[in-house]
Amino acid sequence: MTFPELAAKLSPLMPELRGRLGANEPLAPLTWFRVGGPAQALFMPADEDDLAYFLKRLPPEIPVTVIGLGSNLIVRDGGVEGVVIRLSAKGFGGIEVLENHRLSVGAATPDVKAARAAAEAGIDGLAFFRGIPGCVGGALRMNAGAHGGETKDALVEAHGVTRRGERVSFSNADMGFSYRHSSAPGDVIFTRAVFQGERGDPAKILAEMDRITQAREASQPIREKTGGSTFKNPPGHKAWQLIDAAGCRGLVVGDAQVSEMHCNFLINRGAATAADIEALGEEVRRRVRERSGVELQWEIKRIGVGA
């Protein structure tokens, strides 16, 4: 499926744009699941000024969706209408060590890289990012966390740009963090974050990161086409236990499967469509509801339209 041409209509409105604007660009390669249709227009801003310029000139009726490294996303098979924005590593991937055990990190920086930079600078408290395969922008939106740490524990402030192209910043409290969620306005595209750690020994932090890597490899299908934990843990429950108890381990719809290794992970075995994966998730929710009376909530974000 292809959308009506949008990029060519937008370009004349933005003669000084420096980033890359493409039409009907496939999104599947930009996600971990490797499924889904195209973006009507895909914009990769050159830097924050370019992003603000683009958003200021973009007609207000055109929807905007931002994606990070696509590690928590199902893009539906019909693709995403309007503009999808993906921050480039070049313009948004900088890392700066600040005074007082702080680290300023561009939103396109992979979490793993932020963890490593902190460790090398002797900043303790960000090692948990080692296990999360997204980028910092996604971590801010999702309050990503693992191994006893969450984004909210380390964030000092986040910077971003609104849909109208205005620059904004948020303190930790302004981010309204809760479990895998930030209540910062949904239109904000985060561009940078400042994290606070404490003094630590680089060798010890790097050793902790190695332990995290080993623990993940032993317990999660991290080499598969997946979106990580599919459902949030309901209060007082572990999602995987409810899924297991409902007999869903290994369950298949089309070429999508509930992981045998970790049953809160769904896997694209190779030829799954987004519809297969979403239908599998809904079937898991139905079986858990029937078995335990618990309503599972999606943690994975689903964007776009069906085929």
Ligand SMILES: Cc1cc2nc3c(=O)[nH]c(=O)nc-3n(C[C@H](O)[C@H](O)[C@H](O)COP(=O)(O)OP(=O)(O)OC[C@H]3O[C@@H](n4cnc5c(N)ncnc54)[C@H](O)[C@@H]3O)c2cc1C
């Ligand atoms: C193998 C595997 C293991 C995982 N383990 C964990 C884990 O232990 N803990 C955990 O918390 N998560 C885990 N995840 C999920 C995922 O890595 C996190 O949610 C991550 O923070 C998503 O970041 P991303 O860049 O991939 O965002 P995407 O998946 O691209 O997007 C996720 C959401 O963030 C928004 N977003 C992305 N960038 C920005 C931005 N710059 N500004 C505003 N919004 C933005 C998107 O609009 C979307 O709503 C795992 C995923 C996989 C595949």
